[in-house]
Amino acid sequence: MPIHDVSYQRWQGRRTDVPPAFIMAMAQLRLAIRRRVVRIVLLLSGLFVVAFIGMLYVETTPEDSAVAVLKQVPFIRLDSTSMLRFLTWQRMLHYVLCLAAGVGYIARDRRAKAVQLYLARPVRVQDYILGKGLPLAVLLSVTTWVPALILILLKCLATASLEWLTQEPWLPLSILAYSALLVVSLVSLTLAISSLTTSPIMAAVMLASFFLFVPLLAELFRALTRNDTWQVLSMQASLEQLCHWLFDARLPHDFSPWSALFALALLTTVCLLFLMRRVRAVDIVGGG
Amino acid sequence: MxxxxxxxxxxxxxxxxxxxxxxxxxxxxxxxxxxxxxxxxxxxxxxxxxxxxxxxxxxxxxxxxxxxxxxxxxxxxxxxxxxxxxxxxxxxxxxxxxxxxxxxxxxxxxxxxxxxxxxxxxxxxxxxxxxxxxxxxxxxxxxxxxxxxxxxxxxxxxxxxxxxxxxxxxxxxxxxxxxxxxxxxxxxxxxxxxxxxxxxxxxxxxxxxxxxxxxxHEIRDHIEDQARSVLLRCVEPQRLAAQLLQSGEVTGVRFTRDPNALVVETASADAFFQRVTALGFSDGIEITEVQPLDDDLQSVFQYLVG
Known part of the structure; x- marks a missing residue:
């Protein structure tokens, strides 16, 4: 038997306390931003912000200025109605973000068999899911509550007053609540679908089908039964209903916002439970 | 531990x-x-x-x-x-x-x-x-x-x-x-x-x-149902072969292309190596190399796994 020097000491450097989920998220975010589609979506979302800043400029400009004539246009006013528009008009961009960036996260890892490498590090399944969900949550945030709150802040600065906000004091909370619902439900759905396959393209097709066909199915049931409650099956309809409810606007569908909230909560829970089962280092055939 | x-x-x-x-x-x-x-x-x-x-x-x-x-x-x-x-x-x-x-x-x-x-x-x-x-x-x-x-x-x-x-x-x-x-x-x-x-x-x-x-090598020692092959190199391989066959510890002898080498097979390795040492000293047969041929990993793997 060879005589081994067992005096070996492992690396004793100082370790950071940065959660692994954060490190994974940063790496994933860098990769996502490299994608042209993602950059285009962010640019389009930025154009929305610019348009709303322009609207704000018109709204807060003195009556005697050249652009003051635009104040006659009914929707040139930053309030809960325009904020509702700001968030709902960008819905398509949110779906594109999920398709372009988020849906490939786990599928790509599964294809590259990188999940086992992650889970052979000090990374738990929860860390992994969080690390994959955070980048999409960040991308969705920069197109929802972040610019919306910045717009509110800008209006406060431009008017040098909080008076307008005292008429709608719930507005920031509504923005945050709707954004939270949108981000959590979309992220969990996207990741759950991403974990179903090893092909990012297939995952994108499945997610697009979900976005497209589930509302169609809900519409079909609604038409057949003449009961609007079937719309609750559609994630988009549920989000729309909740958004209008949170912004105190007229509800677009004839079902309770609580049903919509329950449907979204159920969808999110199922997706997260599914993810916890699905994300594992080894694809196991059968039991064990 | x-x-x-x-x-x-x-x-x-x-x-x-x-x-x-x-x-x-x-x-x-x-x-x-x-x-x-x-x-x-x-x-x-x-x-x-x-x-x-x-x-x-x-x-x-x-x-x-x-x-x-x-x-x-x-x-x-x-x-x-x-x-x-x-x-x-x-x-x-x-x-x-x-x-x-x-x-x-x-x-x-x-x-x-x-x-x-x-x-x-x-x-x-x-x-x-x-x-x-x-x-x-x-x-x-x-x-x-x-x-x-x-x-x-x-x-x-x-x-x-x-x-x-x-x-x-x-x-x-x-x-x-x-x-x-x-x-x-x-x-x-x-x-x-x-x-x-x-x-x-x-x-x-x-x-x-x-x-x-x-x-x-220790694992090979435990595989008793497989005769061990050993290469011996010496000046007079025929004489060595005769001596070994007489001793009874060898079950087979094979000559190689090298005129100074032979390969023997033995079922009892310990007794065989003792005999080779004794022959080297007592009978004046100059043995220059004793090399076990099948206690390498490949052989052990084949014997055990088939």
């Missing part, structure tokens, strides 16, 4: 058995994990790296239970058999990410990534993404992430696959040196002669069971 303790571990994939009541210990140094396809090597590696929970039994590494113990993985370096890397990242970015996941700070992660890439023979400044690497380069990058933290325990699943001859030699030397430094290295490989260059300690799996464990 053994670094890796596998105690009565069994694992079933549904109704298929992957590992059956496997028990063995691994101590510091290099140990080869051998077995034909389907023997249970990958199952064992996955259990050892906490990717899969054994159906029965216990696995401890560095005295700690493996399953559900992610902190332990800071002390384990794992090189998986299959490519499992982000193809969009460069080797350095990939290693940096892996180091950061283990808690290494940014600047130090950069430095360590460069060091370890250089150690496995990859250019740290190479800007190519891993997807554009050759198979051998990807294998080196994979090995680099296993070595990056100088972990006490290294679990290497087929690390030589796809490497060119120079890469294989470098890797064999590197792994052997890690064993000498006191790392516990468990290496699974199909390339027996290369495992033999790194270690004589093996764990041999077959149909999910541990067929043999220990030093390959």
């Amino acid at each position: 053994a670094t890796i303790q596998v105690q009565s571990v069994s694992h079933w994939y549904g109704e298929v058995i992957g590992l059956s009541n496997a028990s063995f210990d691994v101590e510091p140094g290099v140990t080869g994990l051998l077995g034909p396809n389907g023997a249970g090597k990958s199952t064992l590696m996955r259990i050892l790296t906490g990717q899969m929970r054994q159906s029965r039994g216990g696995v401890r590494i560095l005295g700690e239970s493996v399953w559900g113990n992610p902190d332990l993985f800071r002390r384990i370096g794992y090189c998986p058999e299959l490519d499992s890397m982000y193809t969009e990242l460069t080797g350095r970015q990939f290693l940096r990410l892996m180091l950061r996941l283990c808690g290494v700070r940014g600047m130090e992660a950069d430095r360590k990534a460069s060091d370890v890439l250089a150690r496995v023979g990859l250019d740290p400044d190479l800007r190519k993404p891993i997807g554009a690497y050759s198979k051998g380069m990807r294998q080196r990058a994979k090995l680099a992430q296993a070595l990056m933290l100088e972990a006490e325990v290294l679990l290497l699943d087929e690390p030589l696959n796809g490497m060119d001859p120079v890469g294989r030699k470098d890797t064999v030397d590197l792994i052997a040196s890690l064993g000498q430094q006191g790392h516990t290295v468990l290496i699974s490989s199909h390339i027996l002669h290369e495992v033999e260059q790194m270690t004589a300690k093996i764990v041999l799996l077959h149909h999910g069971r541990v067929l043999a464990q220990g030093n390959v």
Whole structure:
């Protein structure tokens, strides 16, 4: 038997306390931003912000200025109605973000068999899911509550007053609540679908089908039964209903916002439970 | 104390058995994990790296239970058999990410990534993404992430696959040196002669069971139903053959093309070697070389696995 020097000491450097989920998220975010589609979506979302800043400029400009004539246009006013528009008009961009960036996260890892490498590090399944969900949550945030709150802040600065906000004091909370619902439900759905396959393209097709066909199915049931409650099956309809409810606007569908909230909560829970089962280092055939 | 303790571990994939009541210990140094396809090597590696929970039994590494113990993985370096890397990242970015996941700070992660890439023979400044690497380069990058933290325990699943001859030699030397430094290295490989260059300690799996464990030469001694072949080199091989056949410890003699050599087969190795020594002294037959031919890894593997 060879005589081994067992005096070996492992690396004793100082370790950071940065959660692994954060490190994974940063790496994933860098990769996502490299994608042209993602950059285009962010640019389009930025154009929305610019348009709303322009609207704000018109709204807060003195009556005697050249652009003051635009104040006659009914929707040139930053309030809960325009904020509702700001968030709902960008819905398509949110779906594109999920398709372009988020849906490939786990599928790509599964294809590259990188999940086992992650889970052979000090990374738990929860860390992994969080690390994959955070980048999409960040991308969705920069197109929802972040610019919306910045717009509110800008209006406060431009008017040098909080008076307008005292008429709608719930507005920031509504923005945050709707954004939270949108981000959590979309992220969990996207990741759950991403974990179903090893092909990012297939995952994108499945997610697009979900976005497209589930509302169609809900519409079909609604038409057949003449009961609007079937719309609750559609994630988009549920989000729309909740958004209008949170912004105190007229509800677009004839079902309770609580049903919509329950449907979204159920969808999110199922997706997260599914993810916890699905994300594992080894694809196991059968039991064990 | 053994670094890796596998105690009565069994694992079933549904109704298929992957590992059956496997028990063995691994101590510091290099140990080869051998077995034909389907023997249970990958199952064992996955259990050892906490990717899969054994159906029965216990696995401890560095005295700690493996399953559900992610902190332990800071002390384990794992090189998986299959490519499992982000193809969009460069080797350095990939290693940096892996180091950061283990808690290494940014600047130090950069430095360590460069060091370890250089150690496995990859250019740290190479800007190519891993997807554009050759198979051998990807294998080196994979090995680099296993070595990056100088972990006490290294679990290497087929690390030589796809490497060119120079890469294989470098890797064999590197792994052997890690064993000498006191790392516990468990290496699974199909390339027996290369495992033999790194270690004589093996764990041999077959149909999910541990067929043999220990030093390959000692294992060979226990295989009594196979006659041992020994090459003898001397000036008068015919005379030596006659003497040996008379002694009764030899079951067969074969002459080779070399006029000064013969190959004998014996069923009782100890008695045979004593006889050869005695002949060398008493009968004045000058024996210049005694070389066992079948106590190498390949022979032991063939005798045991068939």
